[in-house]
Amino acid sequence: xxxxxxxxxxxxxxxxxxxxxxxxxxxxxxxxxxxxxxxxxxxxxxxxxxxxxxxxxxxxxxxxxxxxxxxxxxxxxxxxxxxxxxxxxxxxxxxxxxxxxxxxxxxxxxxxxx
Amino acid sequence: xxxxxxxxxxxxxxxxxxxxxxxxxxxxxxxxxxxxxxxxxxxxxxxxxxxxxxxxxxxxxxxxxxxxxxxxxxxxxxxxxxxxxxxxxxxxxxxxxxxxxxxxxxxxxxxxxxxx
Numbered sequence: 122x123x124x125x126x127x128x129x130x131x132x133x134x135x136x137x138x139x140x141x142x143x144x145x146x147x148x149x150x151x152x153x154x155x156x157x158x159x160x161x162x163x164x165x166x167x168x169x170x171x172x173x174x175x176x177x178x179x180x181x182x183x184x185x186x187x188x189x190x191x192x193x194x195x196x197x198x199x200x201x202x203x204x205x206x207x208x209x210x211x212x213x214x215x216x217x218x219x220x221x222x223x224x225x226x227x228x229x230x231x232x233x234x235x
Numbered sequence: 236x237x238x239x240x241x242x243x244x245x246x247x248x249x250x251x252x253x254x255x256x257x258x259x260x261x262x263x264x265x266x267x268x269x270x271x272x273x274x275x276x277x278x279x280x281x282x283x284x285x286x287x288x289x290x291x292x293x294x295x296x297x298x299x300x301x302x303x304x305x306x307x308x309x310x311x312x313x314x315x316x317x318x319x320x321x322x323x324x325x326x327x328x329x330x331x332x333x334x335x336x337x338x339x340x341x342x343x344x345x346x347x348x349x350x351x
Contacts, residue, residue: 155339164325165278167339210277221285222293223268223340225278 125213127226134201135234141197142229144211148192152220155212156185156196159228165210168196201233237262239343241326247349248316256311256346258326266331267309268293268340269301271322278325284309285331316350323347 126145134140146154153172157165169178174189182199198205208228214220239260248254260267268283270293280293284303298320300312309328313320324347327340 157340164342164344165340167341170339212278221291222283223278223280224294225270225280227275227277 125211125224125226127209127211127229129229130227131230131232133232133234136202138201138233139197139199140201140231141195142209142231144194144196144213144226146192146194146211146213146224146226147215148190150215150217151189151192151213152216153214154187154194155214155223156194157210157212159208159210161207168209196229198231201231203233203235206231206233237341239326239328239341241324241343241346243346244344245347247351249351250317251315254313254316254348256313256324256326256348258309258311258343259307260309260328260341261307262328262330262341263306264328264330264341265306266329266338266340267303268327268329269299269309269311270325270327271295271320272325272345273322281311281324316348318350321348321350 128143156168159165169185171187176187178185184197187194208230210228212223212225242257265286269281270278272278279295281299282301284290325345326343329338329340331338
């Protein structure tokens with residue numbers, strides 16, 4: 122099983138703080154990387170799909186970057202709000218299976234304190 | 236409303252009693268997948284299907300079966316459930332018609348299964 126790591130495991134920030142977390146994946150076998158947001162008692166929701174080295178995606182206050190050569194992606198949240206509290210998951214799709222399967226990281230649990 | 240539905244949402248059963256969790260999507264998506272979520276382990280892919288009659292194993296397929304007879308449905312079958320299959324299960328679908336394009340997945344509401 123391929124290893125996808127996320128750090129930190131959990132994070133507590135104050136409302137208004139900006140924050141970022143990391144997803145690490147095998148760089149030698151990259152096809153695509155997905156970011157999902159998962160609120161408690163709900164289903165994961167897609168944030169970004171990234172496929173090219175150097176990709177930068179943005180949705181409101183949330184943005185993500187991708188470095189396929191070194192095998193990492195960063196997710197940034199600017200001016201965190203309590204409604205940003207959720208677990209953020211990354212999912213890696215390996216190239217040797219034509220990107221057909223997904224390998225998820227364990228997630229980063231973000232708590233934004235008012 | 237475009238959605239992925241799963242039934243049942245909650246199930247408590249006993250070891251060895253066959254069960255099926257249904258998954259249906261109304262978005263005409265080709266790709267469907269099943270995941271299980273266990274504390275500290277994140278989502279792990281059980282099986283996936285690229286299209287009707289095409290299924291393949293994910294990372295943790297042991298103890299599970301699937302079928303894809305119709306595009307909209309992708310049931311998960313546990314022939315002889317065991318306590319280590321107690322978990323939260325998610326079904327997901329994606330309009331993945333081109334492997335070169337990274338389509339996002341849409342998740343169902345989840346099924347919490349307890350096997351005693």
